[in-house]
Amino acid sequence: MLFVLIALWIIALLLIIIDPRSSTMRWMSAVSFTGGIGALAAVMSNDFIPYIKEIIPNPAIHDFLFQIQAASSQLSYYGLPYSFAMLALEYNRSWPRPRIRRWLPALLLLPPIACVLFTPAYTEEIPISFPLVATWAVPYILLAAVHIMMKRERLPAMQRTHLYTCLTLLPPIVCFAVLNYIMPSLGFYRMWIYHQWILAFVVPFFIYTFFKYGFLGMRLLIERRKLDSTLRAITSGTAILNHAIKNDVGKMRLFLDKMKQYAEETNQTELLEDLQVVNSAAIHIREMISRVHEQTQELPLRESDVRLSSLLEDVIKPLQPQLDGIALQLSVPDNISLHIDRLQVTETLTNIIMNAIEAMPSGGSLQIRTFMTKKHVVLEIRDSGAGIEKGALPLVLEPFYTTKSGSHNNFGLGLAYCYSVMKKHGGSLEINSEPGKGTSVFLSFPAKALTKASKEVLHEQD
Numbered sequence: 247m248l249f250v251l252i253a254l255w256i257i258a259l260l261l262i263i264i265d266p267r268s269s270t271m272r273w274m275s276a277v278s279f280t281g282g283i284g285a286l287a288a289v290m291s292n293d294f295i296p297y298i299k300e301i302i303p304n305p306a307i308h309d310f311l312f313q314i315q316a317a318s319s320q321l322s323y324y325g326l327p328y329s330f331a332m333l334a335l336e337y338n339r340s341w342p343r344p345r346i347r348r349w350l351p352a353l354l355l356l357p358p359i360a361c362v363l364f365t366p367a368y369t370e371e372i373p374i375s376f377p378l379v380a381t382w383a384v385p386y387i388l389l390a391a392v393h394i395m396m397k398r399e400r401l402p403a404m405q406r407t408h409l410y411t412c413l414t415l416l417p418p419i420v421c422f423a424v425l426n427y428i429m430p431s432l433g434f435y436r437m438w439i440y441h442q443w444i445l446a447f448v449v450p451f452f453i454y455t456f457f458k459y460g461f462l463g464m465r466l467l468i469e470r471r472k473l474d475s476t477l478r479a480i481t482s483g484t485a486i487l488n489h490a491i492k493n494d495v496g497k498m499r500l501f502l503d504k505m506k507q508y509a510e511e512t513n514q515t516e517l518l519e520d521l522q523v524v525n526s527a528a529i530h531i532r533e534m535i536s537r538v539h540e541q542t543q544e545l546p547l548r549e550s551d552v553r554l555s556s557l558l559e560d561v562i563k564p565l566q567p568q569l570d571g572i573a574l575q576l577s578v579p580d581n582i583s584l585h586i587d588r589l590q591v592t593e594t595l596t597n598i599i600m601n602a603i604e605a606m607p608s609g610g611s612l613q614i615r616t617f618m619t620k621k622h623v624v625l626e627i628r629d630s631g632a633g634i635e636k637g638a639l640p641l642v643l644e645p646f647y648t649t650k651s652g653s654h655n656n657f658g659l660g661l662a663y664c665y666s667v668m669k670k671h672g673g674s675l676e677i678n679s680e681p682g683k684g685t686s687v688f689l690s691f692p693a694k695a696l697t698k699a700s701k702e703v704l705h706e707q708d
Contacts, residue, residue: 248289250442254282273333274415280329281422284322288438290315291370316368323374323426324358327386330419334390338397339620357382371435380427387423391416400619418444495528502528547587547670551697554582554625558614561595568600571609578616582623583697586671594664598627598687601661605631605685622673622690634679664689671695 258278265271295311331354335347365375395412399405421444425437502525509517555578562574602612610630617624661675668675672692679685 248285248293250445251282251285251289253445254278254285258282270333270336273329273336276329277326277333277419280322280325283318284326284426284438287315287319287322290318316373319373320362320368323379323383324361326422327383328354328358331386331390334393338393340397354386376427376430380431383427384423387419391420400617400624498528499525547590549585549587551583552586552588552591553580554578554584554616555580557588557592558595561592561599565596565599565603568603569612572603572606573609573611575611575613576615578614578625581700582616583700584623584691584695585697586691586695587667590667591671594667594689595625595627597661597664598689602627602629602631602685602687605629605633610684618693619690621693623693623696625689625691626686627689628684628686630684633681633683633685634677635681 255278258275261271261275261278290311295308295315298311299308332351335350361374361379365378366372368374394416397408399408421440425440429435429437502521506518506521506525509521555576558576558578562569562576599612599614606612606629612630613626613628615626615628617626661677665675668689668691672695674688674690676688676690677685678688
């Protein structure tokens with residue numbers, strides 16, 4: 247059981263370190279911790295206390311260690327079902343109205359408290375009143391598992407994350423309910439010894455899915471933090487580089503003017519031509535670094551109330567010539583208005599729609615629609631173009647990465663800029679693509695960005 251203890255507590259620590267502000271992460275960490283503390287009770291009972299009894303013949307110490315073992319065992323038996331129920335309620339927030347939501351955690355806490363206060367004291371043979379505790383612990387676990395499975399994700403990356411979260415989390419928890427409550431209620435005790443074999447399969451699977459696909463959205467969180475850090479570094483670097491190059495190019499042009507004047511006075515035609523080449527190169531260098539700086543600089547948000555359908559009309563109107571041969575389908579209700587930076591979101595949409603157009607040189611279809619989730623207003627731009635190769639998909643948001651190798655004016659900063667704009671709005675940008683079947687870009691704005699009038703209209707419709 248030492249393996250179970252170490253594995254579960256390491257997982258609990260990682261979860262709380264990665265995102266301590268997330269209530270979902272905190273309750274998941276609590277589930278892992280309470281599972282681990284049950285393993286601690288087993289290690290103390292089977293190994294540690296017998297060893298201490300052999301080397302230190304002091305009854306007071308033995309009694310103290312036994313009390314720790316008893317407390318650890320009961321905390322696991324009573325704490326894990328409650329923690330798992332709270333995790334389910336936080337993970338899938340399509341649950342009762344705010345008034346019930348406020349009191350439900352306290353109500354769920356009543357059965358474990360009652361068991362601690364009014365059931366027989368802990369013994370190694372029968373640590374809890376299994377038939378009684380099973381009447382609430384098993385429903386907590388099973389109903390919470392169903393509630394987690396019932397969560398509906400509309401964004402593709404989150405759908406995949408949700409699937410692997412369920413595969414990683416639910417089987418060991420359901421086994422915990424069977425081995426720790428149901429089997430002992432039927433007279434089969436100490437079935438918890440089989441947890442180590444279950445976790446021997448679950449922990450490697452957890453590690454694999456965590457790094458490959460993500461768990462409770464953690465991989466997305468890590469990737470976004472990494473990208474944020476990269477963008478901040480590039481923003482600072484290009485600002486310094488832009489300033490330095492502008493100064494040096496200014497000096498070059500000053501001396502080039504003097505040399506040009508001298509060449510004209512002495513009628514040196516060949517020298518004039520050479521100076522013109524150097525001057526053109528200096529101008530080109532300055533323009534290139536200026537364009538890079540413009541696409542990476544931190545621009546403050548100037549937010550105002552913007553009707554989404556009107557914004558899209560303004561974006562699409564100047565792109566009409568490029569849309570020739572492309573079937574455009576708009577599904578954006580007039581009643582959705584957001585408090586956003588109109589200029590920066592316009593630039594973001596223009597970038598994404600231009601990418602979609604360029605992906606369909608022979609024509610195709612372009613669909614733009616909005617939908618609501620519990621926490622976001624999502625704008626989807628879907629094209630029927632060539633799509634993006636699986637290996638390239640994770641890289642498309644990376645600054646300076648581009649698939650448009652033939653374009654001399656493309657620095658691979660368009661999508662990085664779009665991501666930055668969405669991040670500043672408190673939202674996100676997600677890309678889903680399949681070669682030969684097209685690409686979907688999801689711009690998710692936080693629900694709090696909805697204007698008061700839009701919230702009222704949507705509430706009436708609900």
